[in-house]
Amino acid sequence: MYKKEITIYDIAAALNVSAATVSRALKDHPAISKKTRGKIREKALEMGYQTNALASSLRTSKSYTLGVIVPRLNSNFMSTVLAGMEKAASDAGYHLIIMQSFESEIKEKENAQLLFSHRVDGLMVSTTSTSPEPAHFKPFFAKNIPVVFFDRIPQKYNQYNCVTIDNREAAWQATRHLLDTGKTRVLHITGNTGIQVYKQRLEGYKAALSEANKPFDHQMVWETGLSVEDGEISAKRIMTMKPLPDAIFVANDTCAITIMHHLQKNGIKIPEQIEITGFNNDPFSEFSKPSLTTINYPGEEMGIKTVNLIIDKLNTKHIEPKGKQIVLKFGLLIRESTNQAAK
Amino acid sequence: MYKKEITIYDIAAALNVSAATVSRALKDHPAISKKTRGKIREKALEMGYQTNALASSLRTSKSYTLGVIVPRLNSNFMSTVLAGMEKAASDAGYHLIIMQSFESEIKEKENAQLLFSHRVDGLMVSTTSTSPEPAHFKPFFAKNIPVVFFDRIPQKYNQYNCVTIDNREAAWQATRHLLDTGKTRVLHITGNTGIQVYKQRLEGYKAALSEANKPFDHQMVWETGLSVEDGEISAKRIMTMKPLPDAIFVANDTCAITIMHHLQKNGIKIPEQIEITGFNNDPFSEFSKPSLTTINYPGEEMGIKTVNLIIDKLNTKHIEPKGKQIVLKFGLLIRESTNQAAK
DNA sequence: TTAAATAATGCAATCGATTGCGTTAACAAT
DNA sequence: ATTGTTAACGCAATCGATTGCATTATTTAA
Numbered sequence: 001m002y003k004k005e006i007t008i009y010d011i012a013a014a015l016n017v018s019a020a021t022v023s024r025a026l027k028d029h030p031a032i033s034k035k036t037r038g039k040i041r042e043k044a045l046e047m048g049y050q051t052n053a054l055a056s057s058l059r060t061s062k063s064y065t066l067g068v069i070v071p072r073l074n075s076n077f078m079s080t081v082l083a084g085m086e087k088a089a090s091d092a093g094y095h096l097i098i099m100q101s102f103e104s105e106i107k108e109k110e111n112a113q114l115l116f117s118h119r120v121d122g123l124m125v126s127t128t129s130t131s132p133e134p135a136h137f138k139p140f141f142a143k144n145i146p147v148v149f150f151d152r153i154p155q156k157y158n159q160y161n162c163v164t165i166d167n168r169e170a171a172w173q174a175t176r177h178l179l180d181t182g183k184t185r186v187l188h189i190t191g192n193t194g195i196q197v198y199k200q201r202l203e204g205y206k207a208a209l210s211e212a213n214k215p216f217d218h219q220m221v222w223e224t225g226l227s228v229e230d231g232e233i234s235a236k237r238i239m240t241m242k243p244l245p246d247a248i249f250v251a252n253d254t255c256a257i258t259i260m261h262h263l264q265k266n267g268i269k270i271p272e273q274i275e276i277t278g279f280n281n282d283p284f285s286e287f288s289k290p291s292l293t294t295i296n297y298p299g300e301e302m303g304i305k306t307v308n309l310i311i312d313k314l315n316t317k318h319i320e321p322k323g324k325q326i327v328l329k330f331g332l333l334i335r336e337s338t339n340q341a342a343k
Numbered sequence: 344m345y346k347k348e349i350t351i352y353d354i355a356a357a358l359n360v361s362a363a364t365v366s367r368a369l370k371d372h373p374a375i376s377k378k379t380r381g382k383i384r385e386k387a388l389e390m391g392y393q394t395n396a397l398a399s400s401l402r403t404s405k406s407y408t409l410g411v412i413v414p415r416l417n418s419n420f421m422s423t424v425l426a427g428m429e430k431a432a433s434d435a436g437y438h439l440i441i442m443q444s445f446e447s448e449i450k451e452k453e454n455a456q457l458l459f460s461h462r463v464d465g466l467m468v469s470t471t472s473t474s475p476e477p478a479h480f481k482p483f484f485a486k487n488i489p490v491v492f493f494d495r496i497p498q499k500y501n502q503y504n505c506v507t508i509d510n511r512e513a514a515w516q517a518t519r520h521l522l523d524t525g526k527t528r529v530l531h532i533t534g535n536t537g538i539q540v541y542k543q544r545l546e547g548y549k550a551a552l553s554e555a556n557k558p559f560d561h562q563m564v565w566e567t568g569l570s571v572e573d574g575e576i577s578a579k580r581i582m583t584m585k586p587l588p589d590a591i592f593v594a595n596d597t598c599a600i601t602i603m604h605h606l607q608k609n610g611i612k613i614p615e616q617i618e619i620t621g622f623n624n625d626p627f628s629e630f631s632k633p634s635l636t637t638i639n640y641p642g643e644e645m646g647i648k649t650v651n652l653i654i655d656k657l658n659t660k661h662i663e664p665k666g667k668q669i670v671l672k673f674g675l676l677i678r679e680s681t682n683q684a685a686k
Numbered sequence: 687t688t689a690a691a692t693a694a695t696g697c698a699a700t701c702g703a704t705t706g707c708g709t710t711a712a713c714a715a716t
Numbered sequence: 717a718t719t720g721t722t723a724a725c726g727c728a729a730t731c732g733a734t735t736g737c738a739t740t741a742t743t744t745a746a
Contacts, residue, residue, distance in 0.1 A: 005404075007702055018726045023703060033724060050482060053460040054401045055702035058731050061348075063397070065440075065461075072426060079422035083415060086443050095457060097408075098441050100429050114438060117396040118408075139393060228626065254626065261630045283571065283597065284627035287604045350732055361696045366733060376694060398732035401701050 006049045015043055026051070057119065066310060067115030067123045068098045069108055071152070075254070076282045077299050078126070081150065084303025085124065092311050094121070103128045109136035116140065122310040126152040130194030133159075146313035150306045153196050160323040161313070163306045165330045167197050170295045171204025173332045174249050174277045177293070179212045181338065183247035183275060186214075188221045189234055189259070190251040198223075201251055201279070226251060231258025239266055246274060247338075253278035253285045253294055260288065260337065271339040281333060290336030298328050349392045358386055369394070400462065409653060410458030410466045411441045412451055414495070418597070419625045420642050421469070424494065427646025428467065435654050437464070446471045452479035459483065465653040469495040473537035476502075489656035493649040496539050503666040504656070506649045508673040510540050513638045514547025516675045517592050517620045520636070522555045524681065526590035526618060529557075531564045532577055532602070533594040541566075544594055544622070569594060574601025582609055589617060590681075596621040596628045596637055603631065603680065614682040624676060633679030641671050 008022040015022075017036065025032045025040040032040075043049075057063040066089055070078055082098060089096050097115060101108035108128055115123060116139050123145065127134055132155040140147050148161040157164075178186050188205045191198040202221060209216050222237075224230035231254070238245065238259070250256035256278030260270055268274055270290055278285055278294035285292040305326055351365040358365075360379065368375045368383040375383075386392075400406040409432055413421055425441060432439055440458060444451035451471055458466060459482050466483055468490065475498040483490050491504040500507075521529050531548045534541040545564060552559050565580075567573035574597070581588065581602070593599035599621030603613055611617055613633055621628055621637035628635040648669055 005702080009702075019703080020705075020727080021725055023705085024725085027704095031724060036724080048482065048485070050456065051460050052401070052462065052702050053457075054397050054406070054462055055731090056704075058395070058397045058401055058733095059702080059704045061731075073429065074419075074422040074426035076417075076419065076422075079417040079419075079425075082422075082441075083417035083443065086416065086441065090442065095440055095442060095461075097438055098425075098429065099433065099438060100426065102430075113393065114396075117394050118438075119395065119397050139391065142391070257627060257630050282627075284600060284625075284631070287600050288627070288630060289632035348732080352732075362733080363697080363735075364695055366735085367695090370734095374694060379694080395732050398701090399734075401703095402732080402734045404701075 005052070006047050007052070008049070011040060011043050011047060011049060014047070015039060061119065063119050063121055064094050065118065065120045066094050066096055066307070067112075067118070067120040068096050068125075069101055069111045069115070069123070070098070070126045071103050071128045072100050073098060077151075077280050077297060080299030081126075081303040081306075084300035085307050086303075088304040088307035089311075092307070094307075094311070101128045105129050105131075105136075108134075112136045112140070116145075120145070121314055122146045122148070124148050124150060124306050124310060126150055127154055128152065128195070129154065130192070132156050146310050148306050148310045148313075150302055151197065155196060157196065158323065158325065161309060161325075162323060163302055163309060163326045163328065164197075165297060165302075165328050167200035168204040168207070170279070170330045170332070171201035171249070172208045173204075174279070174293075174295060175205045175208035176212070177332060177334065177338060178247040178249060178275055178277060179208060179214065181247075181275065184214060185243065185245045186220065186247045186249060187238070187245040188249045188251075189226075189255065190221065190223060191226045193223055198251060205249060220245070224255070226255045228254060228258050231255040232262055235259045235262035235266075238263065244268075244274065247276070248274060249277045251279050253280045253282040253292060256292060256294070257282075257285065257288050260290075260292070271337050275338040277338060286335070288337075293335045293338040294333050296331040296333050298330070301328060348395070349390050350395070351392070354383060354386050354390060354392060357390070358382060404462065406462050406464055407437050408461065408463045409437050409439055409650070410455075410461070410463035411439055411468075412444055412454045412458070412466070413441070413469045414446050414471045415443050416441060420623050420640060421494075423642030424469075424646040424649075427643035428650050429646075431647040431650035432654075435650070437650075437654070444471045448472050448474075448479075451477075455479045455483070459488075463488070464657055465489045465491070467491050467493060467649050467653060469493055470497055471495065471538070472497065473535070475499050489653050491649050491653045491656075493645055494540065498539060500539065501666065501668065504652060504668075505666060506645055506652060506669045506671065507540075508640060508645075508671050510543035511547040511550070513622070513673045513675070514544035514592070515551045516547075517622070517636075517638060518548045518551035519555070520675060520677065520681060521590040521592060521618055521620060522551060522557065524590075524618065527557060528586065528588045529563065529590045529592060530581070530588040531592045531594075532569075532598060533564065533566060534569045536566055541594060548592060563588070567598070569598045571597060571601050574598040575605055578602045578605035578609075581606065587611075587617065590619070591617060592620045594622050596623045596625040596635060599635060599637070600625075600628065600631050603633075603635070614680050618681040620681060629678070631680075636678045636681040637676050639674040639676050641673070644671055 008019045012019040012022045022040050025037040086096055099111040134154050137147050150163040153162040153164055193199045193202050206216050260276050278292045281294045281296040285294050351362045355362045355365045365383050368380040429439055442454040477497050480490050493506040496505040496507055536542045536545050549559050599619055603619050621635045624637045624639040628637050
């Protein structure tokens, strides 16, 4: 029924040479004469031979596979990161096994185990773990398999390899921009502040308030899932506030645009009554009415840098105990949802 | 330097049993007594043993890996499909190697080869090939490895396993909806019509025209890359037309929204002067001003159905020579960019 | 108590490619 | 002609888990 696998032994038998010779010929080992190499190449093609990467990886303990774990892959930001990763990996002769954790620490751990079992050469994680030190990567560290965190990094990030932006600084800029226009009641709608990125954004928000001598009110910080649904719920809740906030800093664009849309439906003028700032620079944030002020977050670059860092670790026999941090540049894009002339 | 791998032999040695016993114990083979099984389990945990999936796959020729090839992974639609795939695969004990072809047939072929080398159990492809029969999957067919095409399927699709929507019908409905409001100059902006999905959308467009007794004008069909940039270029070009078209059917939302945005900037009223219909139902198509009429395209479902079909083929020793086609339901979402009361 | 049946475990080959080391062949040097 | 060098290739072990077919230990039946 199933066709037999075609192996180097088959080629060897067909040409009356040893499997060793075939193996060497196929990878251009210098000890094989041009003539036999040619013959073998030809025969391999003719027989439809395809190398068995599993066998090769088992023997050499090198899989040319990188594992990726993300909370979910279908956000504009994350899929952009992954696209960058795939491109960079592919260019370097690697490929990706991508898994989703769905914000579950248990699933993240299971994923890590599976990737370990498959002997990935390296692991890239946007962690969903809120514990200071994610324990489930121990086996990787023990075997010296490089692990790089990106975007969502662990609390004690300076011990690990990380690629991120300065979320605190970005949030600080966004909030300050709102305060600069004289707004005083700035609502912050964010995600789980156990997660590093949201924690830092919150810190930036607080810092900007304090610097402007505005009191911090924890009632003005809402932790949500930042989804479209959360946006709808938040919008409703905002409508019940009195006084209304006069500005909102939302921790992602999806949620920001949803909120903006629903507030407008309720007759609220953006930015006149309420200014809104998002985060991520999703493609359509530019095309909403009004266009959304947001933080431009370099997804593709993050993916590429993450892969490059891991491949770098792979190629240099690194003995550095400490992790390396790469902090990418972001940009505050001031658009119509905050009515300020540029600077 | 590197810690030695911990294998079943190490566990066997530590407990004075054979590796065979350890292997069986770890997979709950009934022939192993509860007692030894317990001991082995415990020891494995204690020693930090992690199964080597490469060795296992080599021996059993079952990798529990599925390959995926897509043109690019960072569109809203595609990442949604992939998210569905990853979820479904993971639930079934499989995982995904995802690769991008970047619309290059050569890259697609290379990717297929690599996935074959890695002995994936099945392959899922959104093909970029415009040739009637994609030859680069031959090795898979020869070895009876299931291949399922989704979204972008080959020309002779009825010979293969496919999961799609009826693009012709969807385009027909979209175009007809425009014509129903009395529009006569309907521009169709689409992608490479060598690709099946765009070809079929074009056919649907033509069919609707012909049914309404409107002449088909090939100058009213523009093949573009459907990107944001293409949208900008198209918008400029539209502004030079006289008379202006009174309706546009764009083959994706990204491009549609860009065009709408730029036309509005030039003072054109949507939908009063020009109606616009998109395709895909990207998340923000609902939040644009005006909201965009579009075709709702079930991405996640497509991913899940594709994986399920492949796993189905994997589990049943299929001898069907012909492929199976799954056609998913789509929906025309009538919104503000076409000024028609529902129905 | 002993044969028969069943339960538990071990032996050794296998999956396919790789590679250190040893051989053989070919050619050059003396 | 003999030895020394290279060049070209083969042998066989190895990576780690699996599994058909023994073999041994334990029960059960008679």
